[in-house]
Amino acid sequence: MKLKVNGNEEVVDVSTLADYLALCGLLGKRIAVEHNGEIVPKSAFGATQLEDGDALEIVHAIGGG
Amino acid sequence: MITTLQVGSYTLKSRLLVGTGKYKDLAETGEAIAASGADVVTMAVRRTNLGQNPNEPNLLDVISPSQYTLLPNTAGCHTAEDAVRTCRLARELLDGHNLVKLEVISKSRTLYPDVVETLAAAKTLVAEGFEVMVYTSDDPLIAIELERIGCVAVMPLGAPIGSGLGLQNPYNIREILDQLSVPVIVDAGVGTASDATVAMELGCEGVLMNTAIAEAKDPVKMAHAMKLAIESGRLAFEAGRMPRKRYADASSPETGLIE
Numbered sequence: 001m002k003l004k005v006n007g008n009e010e011v012v013d014v015s016t017l018a019d020y021l022a023l024c025g026l027l028g029k030r031i032a033v034e035h036n037g038e039i040v041p042k043s044a045f046g047a048t049q050l051e052d053g054d055a056l057e058i059v060h061a062i063g064g065g
Numbered sequence: 066m067i068t069t070l071q072v073g074s075y076t077l078k079s080r081l082l083v084g085t086g087k088y089k090d091l092a093e094t095g096e097a098i099a100a101s102g103a104d105v106v107t108m109a110v111r112r113t114n115l116g117q118n119p120n121e122p123n124l125l126d127v128i129s130p131s132q133y134t135l136l137p138n139t140a141g142c143h144t145a146e147d148a149v150r151t152c153r154l155a156r157e158l159l160d161g162h163n164l165v166k167l168e169v170i171s172k173s174r175t176l177y178p179d180v181v182e183t184l185a186a187a188k189t190l191v192a193e194g195f196e197v198m199v200y201t202s203d204d205p206l207i208a209i210e211l212e213r214i215g216c217v218a219v220m221p222l223g224a225p226i227g228s229g230l231g232l233q234n235p236y237n238i239r240e241i242l243d244q245l246s247v248p249v250i251v252d253a254g255v256g257t258a259s260d261a262t263v264a265m266e267l268g269c270e271g272v273l274m275n276t277a278i279a280e281a282k283d284p285v286k287m288a289h290a291m292k293l294a295i296e297s298g299r300l301a302f303e304a305g306r307m308p309r310k311r312y313a314d315a316s317s318p319e320t321g322l323i324e
Contacts, residue, residue: 007235024115030125031113032158034150039157057112059154061124063094064109064140065084065226065253065275 001051017048031060067299073196073217079105082296084275095127100288106133111154121134138166143288147187168200176226180207200252203237212245224254227276231260240269258294
C-alpha cells in the first residue's frame with residue numbers, strides 16, 4: 001500500500017502502525033506519531049491499522065531554543 | 066537565598082531557562098546545560114529522518130526528562146494550527162508532560178512573533194489542558210491578553226531571536242511586569258551576561274536564552290557566566306537598589322576628622 005510519511009510517498013507491505021515502525025527501526029524509540037492528523041498513543045501502535053493513502057507524521061526531539 | 070520560581074504547577078530552583086539549539090554536538094549541549102544550572106530546557110519537535118540510523122544518539126539521551134523539566138517549543142510554526150499539532154505531538158513524545166513553549170513566528174527577517182496566531186493557539190492549548198509559556202512581543206496589551214487566556218508565563222522578547230542585542234525596550238518590559246501576575250520571563254535577545262542581569266534587575270522572573278550561550282566562543286564558560294548573571298540580577302532586585310543621586314554622597318563619616 002501507499003503511505004505518505006513525513007511528506008514523502010512510500011510503498012510498503014504492512015498492516016499495522018507497529019509493523020511500519022518496526023520496519024523503519026523506530027519501534028521503541030522516543031518518537032510520537034500522528035496518523036491522518038490524529039495523535040496515536042504509544043499503547044495503540046499495534047492496534048492501529050494502516051490503509052492505502054494514509055498519512056503519517058513521525059517526530060522526535062531535537063535541539064532548539 | 067534566591068527565591069524559587071513558580072511556573073504553573075512547576076517549582077523551579079533556577080531562573081535561567083536554556084535552549085538546546087546551535088551547539089556543535091550533543092556532548093557540548095549536555096556540558097553547557099549542566100554548567101548553566103537550568104531546570105528548564107527547551108527542545109524542538111521535528112520530523113524523524115527515516116533514512117537516518119535509528120540508533121544514533123538522541124537529544125533526550127543527553128538531556129534526560131528525569132533530570133530536567135523539558136520545554137518543547139513550537140519553533141518553525143507559522144500558524145496556530147501547526148503550533149497546536151506540534152504541542153500535541155510533544156505531549157505524546159514526553160509521556161503526557163503538558164508544559165509547552167508556544168511560539169508562532171512570522172515569516173519575516175525579524176522573526177517577530179505573530180501575535181494574532183499566538184493568541185488563537187494559546188486559547189486552544191489552554192482549553193486542552195496544556196500549561197502554556199508563551200513567547201510574544203513586548204506589547205503590554207498582548208501580554209495582558211495572554212495572561213487573561215490562561216498562559217502560565219508570558220515571555221516577551223528582549224530583542225529579536227538570535228540577535229544578541231540585549232533589552233531594547235526596558236520600559237515596555239517594566240510595564241508588562243507592572244500589569245501581570247504570572248511570571249514574566251524575557252525570551253530572546255540576550256547577548257552576554259550583563260544583558261541577563263539587566264532583565265533580572267528590572268524584576269523579570271527569569272530569562273530564557275539559547276544563542277548567547279551556544280554561539281559564545283566557549284559555550285560552557287558562558288553558561289556558567291549566565292548562571293551567575295541571573296543569580297546576581299535576581300539578588301540585586303530582591304535586595305532593592307539604592308536611589309540614583311545627581312551628586313556625590315561621601316561614604317566615610319565627615320565628622321571626627323583629625324586636625
